[in-house]
Amino acid sequence: MARPKKLQVNPMPETVLDRRDVIPLLIENPHDFLVVAGLAGSAQELTAITNDGPNVYALAGAMGAAVSMGIGLALAQPKRRVLCVTGDGELLMNLGALATAALMNPPNLTIICVDNGHYGETGNQDSHTGFGVNLAKIAEGSGIPAVLTINTMDDLPEGSRLVRQGNGLAFILLRVKEGKPLNTGRLMNPAVGRTRFRQHALGHV
């Protein structure tokens, strides 16, 4: 009978990076950005590395929202650099958002997909990327102009350059091992998060 099978068409190297090491190195000073963080691991991690910063809107629901929110925010704030940090499961729920991002092409938006190949929040089940679906190829096929896959520490300098100095829309697939994200607890009230973010970004509610 039919069941998910490991894909043979997208061979990718074994994951070696630990997200808790590599995400802070990739983003460096997260306070330089306005950030939308997709639910679960990404939201926990961005909250942790900003010490619960008001420049991070951390989702704990609305799965599939992160990239679209990043587009809307980047269009609204063209002079600020916007990061959308999300996971493979969250992104898989709305792949069409990559196509929309490419069409709108906001030059101040970088999308980072932290791909651990698993649904870390719901019991660590394999995600489609764990079976071999390659989100970087989907981003390329969508027409996003700069697409980078980070497999090892050697790939990090180019990733940091794209995040900080990139002159156009970029997608970074950050392939990491299974394992817990940095987690220091996070704000779970979405309305308070909105007010706090707007106060920070706009100077008013």
Added chain:
Amino acid sequence: MTSHDVTTGAVTWPDQLYDLLKRANITQFAYVPDAGHRVLIDRSLADPDVHSVALTTEEEGVALLAGADLGGARGVLLIQSSGAGNCINMLSLNKGGKFPLLMLISMRGEFGEGNPWQFPMGQATQPVLEAMGTIVLRAEAPAEVIPTVEAALTMVFQSGETVAVLLTQRLIGAKKFA
């Protein structure tokens, strides 16, 4: 103000509606292509002062406009009733996060509909939106469109509510099927 040109009889409310949205400082027009919203979509595409965002599915627009709100911008989501169903879980952002949202929904599956596939979602549009905390207003006649959307704009951007204005099939006419 009339909703028809008195000499030609042409429908004028779609252009008046675009002008109203511009006066309300709407700068992000998000849509899934639809004949019912043709004038608004085409005018947004031709307008250098607004972002015209084509979506692959309607829920993208709910999230997009929440992101716009985080950045201090106002938007409108232009969809068909079938697409309202695609938004439901994403409206958690609005109910839980108090993100303001204006949706204009061109209706199918109601008054005079000839395509049976349109009825399930068309008939469910208002109750499922209301179940997610969206306030639903209806425009049944040309003269009702502008005052209804004016009211919705105040409810959304002054009071922070999520409001859907249904542009009903009685207003826009039923699509003809052979």
